[in-house]
Amino acid sequence: MKHDHLSSHSVCLGCNITMATPLxxxxxxxxxxxxxxxxxxxxxxxxxxxxxxxxxxxxxxxxxxxxxxxxxxxxxxxxxxxxxxxxxxxxxxxxxxxxCPMSRASYLLELLSHGKPLDERKLPAGFLEDIFELQETLEDLLVDVEDHAEELAAVKSDVEKRLNALQEAVSQLFGNIEKDPSNQKNIVESIQVNLNAERYLQRLLERISRSNQV
Amino acid sequence: MAYSDKVVDHYNSPRNVGSFKKEEDNVGTGLVGAPECGDVMKLQIKVEDNRIVDAKFKTFGCGSAIASSSLATEWVKGKSIDEALTIKNTDIVEELSLPPVKIHCSVLAEDAIRSAIKDYKDRRTENTAE
Incomplete structure (x- = not known):
């Protein structure tokens, strides 16, 4: 992985000029x-x-x-x-x-970990309990979407806030790798934990948006 | 992709849905998640004399995840703790005829059983230590 922010450039097979893209x-x-x-x-x-x-x-x-x-x-x-x-x-x-920020982060992690598999199950402490509770709340609200429109909107904005916070953290962590490359392995693992969590929140948002279409 | 009849049956009439108070001494709670799809599964066991006398579950996920956990509660009931630990995800796959893309649902159910038993054991050791 390079940290100089420069990609290596390929040379054109026809005219020998250095190209901006290999395609x-x-x-x-x-x-x-x-x-x-x-x-x-x-x-x-x-x-x-x-x-x-x-x-x-x-x-x-x-x-x-x-x-x-x-x-x-x-x-x-x-x-x-x-x-x-x-x-x-x-x-x-x-x-x-x-x-998409999530898949971009996954792709970068793939490059940084050189294809070594990362722990896709590890989550922040207490996170799964929170998700289970949110799912239970949603379940009650989804019984009557119109009656609970306000509460649903509140849950949605709560989930979005959590997601934004995680994405913000991921962005900072990637910045930390550039500042402190020697700590890369630990930072990569922390990013993966955040990405794992993002997936559950994404899932909740999908569930909420499906209910609005009904 | 069509669900097998057994999956549909568990999905339409899930067995043992609900929960026990997780603070109770003889209750073990397993809460697990599937990163592939964001499913969450809670499985609880109630133990008397080393035997699982009752089990409950609640799963937020696809039909296969619900069926896998529903079946898991049926299977652990009446088994000793050691017997319950021998339940393998492949047994669930076979019983429900799960397709390859849904194998992780059965893994989740096996994890849930193990983590409920571990929770029960951990809390008992804590209690005896006191």
Missing amino acids: FCFSCNSIQRLSTKPNYFEIFDLPYTYNLDIKRLEDNYQKLAAELHPDFYLQSASTEKRQSQESSSLLNRAYTALK
Whole structure:
């Protein structure tokens, strides 16, 4: 894992120019053959960081999606045709993974832990008890959604607050890794604990929003 | 994906839903969660003379998680603590014909049994120590 916030850049196979993304050369307008799976951050020419410039992610996504779309390669050689399909689908996977804070954090942890599995069960102390209580409260309120609209809104905002607090903590922890790389292993574990907790809160929010649609 | 008849049966008429007072001396409580899907499962046992005389559960989750915990309460009732510890998630998978994507629900139920028994034992040691 690099901490200098710079991604390594690939060189175009056609014109030898250093490219901003390994998927496409904007200098000679050629789709690139991929031999290894590029890093998601490198695809969008972004630094390896949790606190991402979302606007830049979106702009670069649009730009690349427009160049790589398989429709433009219908008349091309079969290798290019196939490459456009593969690169487009890789581009979409990378975009989805980086756009959402939770999956972006998971992806970064995957890079930081070098594929070593992290403990997905560990939660902050007392957290599961809180979730169980919230679920019980919800269960009572969902019996009559219209009658309990206000209370439901209150639970929702409580859950959202908890989620925001966890995301804020995750953001700080990622910052700590950059400040204190020697402590990386412990910090990575703490981030994972927070992410595990976020998933339960997300689940609660989904349950609340489903009830509102009924 | 269709649920098996047994899952549907447990889902529609879950056995032993409810709770005991967790402070009671002869009650053990297991609270476990599935990180994959955010399901939460509480399983409680009531023990007399080393035998589980009653069990209750409450699960917030999918049909398979509810069926797995419902079945788990049925199975532990009447068993000694040691016998209950031999219940394996694979037994639950087989009984409910759970598909591979739902195996973690049965793991959750096994974890819940173990953690309820552990809680019961821990609290007894605490009480005898006093």
